[in-house]
Amino acid sequence: MSDRLPGFSTLAVHAGAQPDPTTGARATPIYQTTSFVFNDADHAASLFGLQAFGNIYTRIGNPTNAVLEERVAALEGGTAALAVASGHAAQVVILQQLLQPGDEFIAARKLYGGSINQFTHAFKSFGWNVVWADPDDIASFERAVTPRTKAIFIESIANPAGSITDIEAISTVARKAGVPLIVDNTLASPYLIRPIDHGADIVVHSLTKFLGGHGNSLGGIIVDAGTFDWSTGGKYPMLSEPRPEYHGIRLQETFGNFAFAIACRVLGLRDLGPALSPFNAFMILTGIETLPLRMQKHCDNAKAVAEFLAGHPAVASVNYAGLASDKYNQLARKYAPKGAGAVFTFSLKGGYDAGVSLVSKLQLFSHLANVGDTRSLVIHPASTTHSQLDDAAKVKSGAGPDVVRLSIGIEDKEDLIADLEQALGA
16 A cells, blocks of 8 residues: 555454465464464573564464454554453453552443442452542542542443543543543444544453444453553553563563553463453454444434434433433534444333333343444343442432433344334333
């Protein structure tokens, strides 16, 4: 190609990939191997000492996974990426590089219920403490900052409510506090929002959702924006101090603007071990090739379904940022002009019982705990994904007892509306 920067759809198909040099295979092969042969003893030593890049063991890196990492980094506008076994695993690996026991991170209260549970309970065993802030009140993030704060975590489009977060405003808070901004971009995908363009330092995805897109493979990924100086103030010793396991290398000094991605690989993935299967990497790569086509169809369908629900007498309210009447519509126009995503919630006048009843009457929508599938999905969060929260916390996270969450697929919108109409009528 010329020096012209490839467009998004071209990157979705080609970034990171070349024909296999041995066989000429055009699709990226599945390198289903545990380990890789060294050229000689010196080559092996240089790989283990971080003096050369290459393959050692699939827990640390794999050629199939490497194509996936390069592709997502290109789509997000980052310097490097690391693929792991799930979105939850990615969050653990990220925070392991940033937090010591007793440290804090600030998180937006509107998050996926699994993340709320992970942050509130599981991370306590590491001595990591979450402080909650309201994404609709930017000042609440400023008030939450203390000398122990090491990061801020938000979702670009919040799960389950589909609300849009003001990334730039919260990035300003993070800059003032001298901490990185981590953005979970799962529901938007880089097709709709690129958080790095708005001040994010780290982007995380559940690859299981829209990037893979077909509900068949688990995965997570960490994207390093290359924008944060990890050596400032000695806050991040994992990156700024000599690493004894690598002969005193300082990762920030040695690897510069992709030091965080390296730290996640050689300190996090190496020791915690949540490696992504090369087969799942292959499946997710195949899904990413059609990401632009799918995401636009997802968004177009979602808007049509939201408009139908907004006019239905059994529906109390619809929370979809793509509607002109929605409180997040202006933020959607700013951050996601191609569409406000495909996951949103609506409230039923019949409350909790009506929500439970509705999901059992739908026929085309699948009742399950996932989003981002080609198929349309439904769940009642208060009785499932957010059931571990008390009622007040459910409401604050956008998963009150009367709320139903939809993940709109790529079927014909008329069929989706007909299915909802019969279930609401019943």
